[in-house]
Amino acid sequence: MNKLRGTGVALVTPFTKDYQIDYEGLEKLLHFTLTEGVDYLVINGTTAESASTTQVEKEQLLAFIKQYVNGKVPLVYGLGGNSTASVLESIKATDFTGITALLSVSPYYNKPSQQGIYQHYVQIAETSPVPVILYNVPGRTGSNISAETTLRLAKHNNIIGIKEASGNLEQCMQIAKNKPAGFMLISGDDMLTLPMLTFGAEGVISVLANAFPGKFSKMVRLGMDANFTEASSILFELVDINPLMYEESNPVGVKAILEMFGICSASVRLPLVEASPSLRDRIQDHL
Template identity: 60%
Template sequence: MNELHGTGVALVTPFTPDSEVDYAAWRRLLDHCIAGGVEYLVINGTTGESPTVHAEEKAELLRVAREHVAGRVPLVYGLGGNDTAATEALLRSADLAGITAILSASPAYNKPSQAGLVAHYQRLADAAPTPLLLYNVPGRTASNLTADTTLRLAAHPNIIGIKEASGHLEQCLSILARRPAGFLVLSGDDLLTTALVAHGAEGVISVIANALPGFFSDLTRQALAGNFAAARRALFELLPLNPLLYEESNPVGIKAALQVLGVCGSAVRLPLLEASESLKARIRAALAGTSVPAA
């Protein structure tokens, strides 16, 4: 799975002001990220507002992406849920032609045990027609895939890696220290990318790369090449901007940044609200005050 080394982008889903999917902006975003040099694109993840994008919209977003990207970079598709049987049925019925891997977040709200998480993911991996990436994001799911559970799941032949967004560095290091050969560890936190790559991680699935694909993919490549001084300098440039992207929840902040850059609008769907004018002004100032290029 060398295709998934480097920087993947957890793409936003652009909306019009009246809350329709903006497919023209979707195509601009795809081109913006590819022109910036990212290694792959992630469609229908958390940053794509997957809970409020309807099934027919998800299918159309995937169709348009496949057609527009036309093989220029690999595509990863987000598909998960807190009903194992329903998610399994989706995996078996969805048109996943041309998809390199499925990214599946742990069930939200149910709060399964570690044994329940193992059973859930094993069932999905058995059903998935493409390789499966685990996605551990306790801040959204209220459950944590421990290192031991991740490593147990890593033994499944169709589970190829994990997007680790727990923020627990020791847990990430434990996975990196004991993982089987070929099992990918991808940072789910932009600011931890260089730290995890320094200990063997293969890259990142990034939020900030929606807006700054060239800058962030170069940062990640510098880290992967062992040029940590350069990667560190670049990462430190992002410190004023990064917390603003999450201040009013993700993807509210990154959509405001994309609006400043003219890629897409800042509209989100309820229960999220569009970025406040105060936040938009601070994001605009943070972007203007950096040497970071837009692509």
């Protein structure tokens, strides 16, 4: 899946001030990220506030983005949940025309065993009409996909990679060391992307690339070319603003930046709320 190497953007879902989907803002965001050279787009992920968009809205967003992108870059669609049966039904009901891969988050809240996680993903891989990327984000799900489970799943012919956002570099190294050829290790943590590139990661699915697509894409390309000195200089420009993106939960921080850039409003849906005045001031200072 070489087409998914490099920088993928975990797209936000722009909302109007009355919390409807802002398609004008979405069009601006798509134009901004694509003209700045990102490699692919991720739709309906955590950053898209997928937990608070309806099924109808998800379908409309997917259709709009497909039409706008029109094959210019690959599209990855996020679809996961904590009920395996419900995820399988959602997969069957989704139009995957024009979708390169499915990104599926590990089951949250249930805290399944490693065997439960394994069986969950096998069912997804057997059902999905497109290749599957695992998504490990213990900070949100409450459980970790161990390196052993990832490597076990990597043997499945319809599982092509993992977005690793555990923050555990040793775990990521175990995956990189032992994974089969062709299985992709993708960073799910913007600030760990460059270190992960040094030992075999093939890119990132990024939050910050919504707001800094050109800068982030350049950093990743330099890292993949082993130009770590120049890549690090770009990373250091972003290292102070990155924690502000998560201080009041993602995508609150990055949407505040996008509003400052005139791309879309900072509106988020409850239970999230817009960035506090203090956070906005500190973001503005860093910008």
